[in-house]
Amino acid sequence: MTGNGILVDAMMQSSVQDIFAIGDVALIDGSALRIESVDNAQMTAVRAAAAICGLAQPAIAAPWFWSEQFDVRLQSAGIVPLASPDLRHQMRPGKREGGFSVWSYGDKGQLAAVEAVRDPAGYMLGKKCLDLALSPDPDDIGNCDFDLKAFIAAGNKK
DSSP: OTTBEEEOOOTTTTSSOBBBOOOOGEEETSSSOOOOOOHHHHHHHHHHHHHHHTTTOOOOOOOOEEEETTTTEEEEEOOOOOOOOTTTEEEEEEEETTEEEEEOOOGGGOOOEEEEESOOOOOOOHHHHHTOOOOOHHHTTTOOOHHHHHHHHHHTOO
């Protein structure tokens, strides 16, 4: 345990046998970051239950969050790597009026997060990239003509 939460491994088990921690209090694999969201609480509970029952662990997906502020939906997936010296952001226009997404790249130019405003398609495609560990070139992301669906389809076949 630290002052910021309970240290656990990828199966949500602490250093004390048969003690698990999930949700907001869990610091997974020595991370200094606690993820405080409903999705994280549910997914870490699933991981702990699988470990307790001796079942296969589910795939780890990018953390995500959404909020509605008046008539604007905000969606995010992944974690913006603020401590990365290589941090780069690229904006991508959305298909809806006033919509856009911001794609954040961290260490070695890897996609780390996607944040979308009024752009559900950009969010879903970005989350898919994160979940599949695909990292489109930032210059391509800024190009409205770049076909993200085709990029994901091609990358998913590898």
